[in-house]
Amino acid sequence: MRLNRFLASAGIGSRRRCDELIAAGRVIINGKVCTNFSAQPSARDHVKVDGKLLRAEPPLTIMLHKPAGFISTRKDPHARDTVFDLLPPKFSRLFNIGRLDAQTEGLLLLTNDGELAQRLTHPRYKIDKEYEVTLDRPWDSALAPKLLKGIFLAGQGARIERLHPVTPTHLRVVLRQGINRQIRRMFEAVGYHVKHLLRVRIGNLRLSNLPRGHWRVLTKREMESLQQGPTVFRPRTKARNEIRRL
DSSP states (O other): OOHHHHHHHTTSOOHHHHHHHHHTTOEEETTEEOOOTTOOOOTTSOEEETTEEOOOOOOOEEEEEEOTTOBSSSOOTTOOOBGGGGSOGGGTTOEEESOOOTTOEEEEEEESOHHHHHHHHSGGGOOOEEEEEEESSOOOGGGHHHHHHOEEETTEEEOOSEEEEEETTEEEEEESOOOTTHHHHHHHHTTOOEEEEEEEEETTEEOTTOOTTOEEEOOHHHHHHHTSOOOOOOOOSOHHHHSOOO
16 A cells, blocks of 8 residues: 555545645655655554554445534644534544535535545545525526636636526536635625535535435445445425425
8 A cells, every 4th residue: 555545545535635645745654754755654664653653444434414613634723612612532544535614514424535535625526515595685697607618717818617496596516626615605606695604515425315414334335325426416406306495
């Protein structure tokens, strides 16, 4: 197992994050600094990051229904509630795959699998992330082409992949980007305020009926589905199937 994968399996972070630690000389194997990305530590080697001894663990991924008011980080300098406050201590080595802003609810994945995190967050894999959006007033469909074509947010190109109205104030939106507060900022740019935002799908994995604040381990079949191609976006016919009343 290559060094960055070993570090990721020990809960250090994504492979990219682990590569940064290796390059910075913060990884020590058997008492010596290791900056060799091709190193493959064995079970008998002592691997440390910033002086902390690590142990690779079996891959584990869980889904969490993140409630509003919790931030997607392990520690917060402002002492706000974090998603890790919703999890038992045995998951202390997990890290979240991507983020949801404090007021956004819905599907959040946490893992110790750096390769999975890389696949679900890197733009080249084009993983769908589907949201249910509640607006402050009826949606003007004439604005859809602008969001689908893309706009600039603080100099950064942002676009919505697909958009489907469900009721006058409820939409389903699919992203393949991960810009901070992207949906809220894009709708604000065309004159709307997002009252509620719920992520319901990542790739082929759906939130389904998991209650707010609850978590569960992904099944083998669900893990396999995350390695498959993107789900086809098919609008449903009845609004009650699209938007969960909150």
